[in-house]
Amino acid sequence: MRAMVYRGPYKIRVEEKDIPPIEHPNDAIVRVTTAAICGSDLHLFHGMMPDTRVGMTFGHEFVGVVEQVGSSVQNLKPGDRVMVPFNVYCGTCYFCARGLYSNCHNVNANATAVGGIYGYSHTCGGYDGGQAEYVRVPFADIGPSLIPEWMDEEDAVLLTDALATGYFGAQLGDIVEGDTVVVFGAGPVGLFAAKSSWLMGAGRVIVIDHLEYRLEKARTFAHAETYNFAEYDDIVVEMKKATDYLGADVVIDAVGAEADGNFLQHVTSSKFKLQGGSPIALNWAIDAVRKGGTVSVVGAYGPMFSAVKFGDALNKGLTLRMNQAPVKRQWPRLFDHIRNGYLKPSDIVTHRIPLEHIAEGYHIFSAKLDNCIKPLILPAAN
Amino acid sequence: MPYTAKKPTRARSSEELRAAIPGWGVDLDPKDRPSVPKEQFDPTLNGARWDFPERQEEKWPRERSIEHKFLTPVFGTSTPPKGLSGVIRKYSYKKYSEGRAAHWLLLLAADRVDAVEHHLRSFVSLRPDNPITQTGVLSEFSRHGITSRIGKKRVDVNHQWIDPLLVGGPWLVAGGLGVAAVRRLMRLRRT
Ligand SMILES: NC(=O)c1ccc[n+]([C@@H]2O[C@H](COP(=O)([O-])OP(=O)(O)OC[C@H]3O[C@@H](n4cnc5c(N)ncnc54)[C@H](O)[C@@H]3O)[C@@H](O)[C@H]2O)c1
Ligand SMILES: [Zn+2]
Ligand SMILES: [Zn+2]
Numbered sequence: 122m123r124a125m126v127y128r129g130p131y132k133i134r135v136e137e138k139d140i141p142p143i144e145h146p147n148d149a150i151v152r153v154t155t156a157a158i159c160g161s162d163l164h165l166f167h168g169m170m171p172d173t174r175v176g177m178t179f180g181h182e183f184v185g186v187v188e189q190v191g192s193s194v195q196n197l198k199p200g201d202r203v204m205v206p207f208n209v210y211c212g213t214c215y216f217c218a219r220g221l222y223s224n225c226h227n228v229n230a231n232a233t234a235v236g237g238i239y240g241y242s243h244t245c246g247g248y249d250g251g252q253a254e255y256v257r258v259p260f261a262d263i264g265p266s267l268i269p270e271w272m273d274e275e276d277a278v279l280l281t282d283a284l285a286t287g288y289f290g291a292q293l294g295d296i297v298e299g300d301t302v303v304v305f306g307a308g309p310v311g312l313f314a315a316k317s318s319w320l321m322g323a324g325r326v327i328v329i330d331h332l333e334y335r336l337e338k339a340r341t342f343a344h345a346e347t348y349n350f351a352e353y354d355d356i357v358v359e360m361k362k363a364t365d366y367l368g369a370d371v372v373i374d375a376v377g378a379e380a381d382g383n384f385l386q387h388v389t390s391s392k393f394k395l396q397g398g399s400p401i402a403l404n405w406a407i408d409a410v411r412k413g414g415t416v417s418v419v420g421a422y423g424p425m426f427s428a429v430k431f432g433d434a435l436n437k438g439l440t441l442r443m444n445q446a447p448v449k450r451q452w453p454r455l456f457d458h459i460r461n462g463y464l465k466p467s468d469i470v471t472h473r474i475p476l477e478h479i480a481e482g483y484h485i486f487s488a489k490l491d492n493c494i495k496p497l498i499l500p501a502a503n
Numbered sequence: 504m505p506y507t508a509k510k511p512t513r514a515r516s517s518e519e520l521r522a523a524i525p526g527w528g529v530d531l532d533p534k535d536r537p538s539v540p541k542e543q544f545d546p547t548l549n550g551a552r553w554d555f556p557e558r559q560e561e562k563w564p565r566e567r568s569i570e571h572k573f574l575t576p577v578f579g580t581s582t583p584p585k586g587l588s589g590v591i592r593k594y595s596y597k598k599y600s601e602g603r604a605a606h607w608l609l610l611l612a613a614d615r616v617d618a619v620e621h622h623l624r625s626f627v628s629l630r631p632d633n634p635i636t637q638t639g640v641l642s643e644f645s646r647h648g649i650t651s652r653i654g655k656k657r658v659d660v661n662h663q664w665i666d667p668l669l670v671g672g673p674w675l676v677a678g679g680l681g682v683a684a685v686r687r688l689m690r691l692r693r694t
Binding site for chain 2: 128129130131132133134144145146147168171172173174175176177178193195196209211212213218219220221226227228229230231232233234237243244246247248249259260262263289292293295298299317319320321322324325331332333344349350351352364365366367381382384387388391392394397423424425426447450451453454458461462463464480481482483484485488489490491492
């Protein structure tokens with residue numbers, strides 16, 4: 122089969138690989154029909170995540186058709202169209218039994234501090250991902266769902282991560298009616314977090330980025346007020362001005378480890394890997410939220426230390442909430458919202474790229490060229 | 504407004520927002536939010552028919568975190584550790600917990616060694632690594648590399664110039680060393 126393969130920082134190529142075999146009785150092999158590149162993949166692509174091995178296939182956002190199932194699989198059969206959450210999880214460990222699918226204890230031998238994620242380095246379990254023609258899906262009875270008849274394939278692929286994560290991020294904010302919500306980052310996750318904040322009753326939603334074309338999307342798609350932080354000397358002060366000097370009730374960090382806005386922070390973490398992530402947006406969030414407020418972090422950080430302004434968080438009495446999203450837990454409610462027309466996730470898709478050209482897809486998304494917001498990967502379009 | 508107990512007045516009322524924004528407030532009640540509360544105990548939640556999953560076969564000694572009691576029943580089988588990078592990775596797993604910076608720094612070092620090992624190996628293969636096609640930079644020409652950046656107030660352009668140096672630098676150095684070595688050989692021959 123054809124598969125995307127990592128070749129070292131900033132380098133990937135498409136290779137011929139064996140179709141993955143069944144390794145466990147509850148495995149399925151899925152033929153991928155649509156995959157996506159996520160902002161998280163950029164952290165791998167840039168070589169920031171420890172134990173990212175040459176030869177690994179990335180991709181944790183994918184949908185497809187079941188090709189083969191292991192002997193104990195009951196809920197799926199070959200030919201089923203399925204959407205697969207980015208979490209690999211067992212369904213029955215201490216954490217899964219409490220709904221914390223993204224924190225499963227039975228699927229990541231390499232680390233206890235993170236669960237299993239498809240195609241996301243050995244630190245997240247060493248599973249090959251879905252930017253390929255075929256992928257191994259462990260616990261086929263647990264994670265995947267049949268794609269409902271009425272659902273678009275592109276909406277389904279966005280449900281496997283970006284939409285579920287943005288919606289989860291808004292929930293972590295514990296928004297109450299009328300709250301002012303500030304979202305850092307107008308990527309797919311930030312756009313969905315902003316949009317979801319309205320569903321939870323926000324009174325005001327403000328989105329911050331430095332990419333004008335993404336802020337435009339935040340205004341049209343997510344009905345948000347926007348600020349380009351490059352236009353202000355100090356975006357934190359600007360947020361204070363915008364909130365009558367109290368600060369926002371809730372701030373969501375949808376940027377993560379490669380935040381821009383401070384050359385030294387960015388370069389020490391993103392380029393030279395001296396930090397687990399550049400916490401610029403997180404520090405802005407801590408400073409822009411009001412005392413007693415909530416900071417929700419869905420932007421991803423690596424396992425190493427980062428220079429976070431913890432004293433401010435303490436002295437302001439903040440609530441910090443965060444996690445990798447437990448994706449499938451969000452689905453029933455999100456299915457309703459899509460069906461009712463409140464959400465149309467595929468509105469943010471900008472690029473559809475054949476698997477053979479995936480290296481260009483990574484570059485376009487990473488360098489933010491061509492007004493790229495969300496690139497999809499099409500394994501069959503070669 | 505002076506600093507008083509009042510919440511700042513809202514620009515738009517809930518009624519206005521409900522009329523303007525599709526779905527405004529449908530999840531106002533925390534009961535409708537799927538991840539509230541954070542933990543919801545339901546051992547049958549996922550329809551699993553096992554207490555503890557069957558164990559996947561371990562086809563090579565699988566490295567694992569020493570913070571785990573045992574090898575997890577299911578694990579990824581991508582890219583087993585190999586070469587010098589593999590030795591470093593196995594050492595890091597065996598010796599250090601996830602709580603130690605040394606664990607992650609060794610793994611990052613192994614990643615860099617791994618890349619060099621594979622680049623070298625690729626040069627004696629039918630498909631040598633090609634930093635031009637593999638970085639996707641050719642899309643700079645087809646996807647408006649210049650107009651995507653110029654006049655845009657983007658702050659990331661202040662460090663994007665580092666990328667070609669980080670990626671291309673080692674190749675240039677290796678190329679330069681190669682040329683110097685060949686020259687020296689030729690000079691040695693002539694004398
Ligand atoms: N928690 C989870 O489950 C989960 C799931 C998916 C993605 N993520 C993480 O969420 C983050 C966003 O993902 P994405 O797909 O939207 O990525 P993305 O790269 O498309 O978006 C990030 C955006 O942040 C902007 N940005 C950079 N620095 C900023 C700053 N200081 N302030 C405000 N904006 C800034 C960038 O210009 C970009 O538009 C990533 O870190 C990703 O790893 C987490
Ligand atoms: Zn993701
Ligand atoms: Zn589990």
